[in-house]
Amino acid sequence: MPDAPGLELIAGELREAHPGSVLGTYHEHGQACLIVDPAQVREVLLWLKNTPGQEYNFLASLHGVDYLPAEPRFGVHYELLNRERVERIRVRAAVPDPQQSRTSPDGSGREAEQPAGSDSDELPRVPSVVDIFPTAEFQEREVYDFFGIVFEGHPDLRRILLPEVYVGWPQRRDFPIGGEEVIFTYNERAVPGWTQ
């Protein structure tokens, strides 16, 4: 695990190798994290994987996060591991929400949930890293499944856990909790729907 100065060294070297790639760093709870531009996430991961002295060549986990109402809204986390030194580093691609940028500037009015397949331009996009880390294939599908983040260049980007006909991205924070009101005897007539 690189300590805070070690993390800054890595960030500095990355900024030299790929200008504009590292947006920020943080080191807390003993965990080091690089916040990177999603457009350059492939370059960053390749650099961390192949540069002598770094060699974080194992992708332990890839997952998505919804930081609503923060900006940029989404995060795709790449947990990298160097197995010889047993050092871990987290790369977080800060992914903005295309729908958010399109709505009112105060950010109060959020768009309704887009039906699947309606307009994939409205979904956030991140380059896929499957050719760098083959293990990312299913994990990117899972992130797509639950957060609606499109991984460009993924060989087979389909839903993986939810039914293929499912509409919506259920792990987003603005996805409604619970489907519907539970029907008991006392509200059976008041709740419209299936008994009628």
Next chain:
Amino acid sequence: MEVKREKLRALSPLAEPGSPEHLRIRQLRARDLLRGDLTDEQLEEHVQQSVFLGRLEDVLNWARSNSMFPMTFGLACCAIEMISLVGSRYDIARFGAEAMRASPRQADFIILSGRVSIKMAPVVRRLYDQMLEPRWAISMGACSSSGGMFSNYAVVQGADKFMPIDVHIPGCPPRPEAFFYGFNKLQRMIQNNPDQGWRRRYNAVGTEEWARDDVITGQPSEASQAAYARTRQAIAEAAEATGPEGADPYGTTGAGTT
């Protein structure tokens, strides 16, 4: 031997029902009946004591309800409780339902033991459709009855959204005693009338096996068309007579159909 029989016959008014003497008397009377020795009053008495009259339907339902084959089908944690039903401590064999069937085509009823996810719902429905009529379904526990604690994107809020359920058993999970209470309710329902009225409730009148299309031609047979018309007419008449809530064309609350 003759003497002993006469002696037993003489004893018969005094013999308590259920006593060994009583049983022996009935055995001997049955033998006399087969020989043709019983006449008049004795014959009448014997017939009254040993012959039950009933409709074939009632007898059939009595047999059905006491020989139920559940399907081997576990969905979630309630399935663990369902497994314990079959063990010797609770022993569902007491009620004649211990023979778990591995195929829906051999099963009489299905126990939905756990939450039904939206991805599993088509599978459950398909299994239910593969079961032969008459068939029943028990929703075991809160999750399959109403969604339970899983009020989220992945779980169906109540299995009767996609299939008819005969008995809902509350609990998380239900204790085996609770399950047996529900199962006995189901048995009573079957003995009373196998049709629980769900066809009317789910507006599924006309999907009975006798009302379905002819398998070969794909056209409704004349008999099924006539039966369908009769059913519709009976529902309409009942609704006219007692209002929509009181319509009971299947006689679920009455003495039964004829």
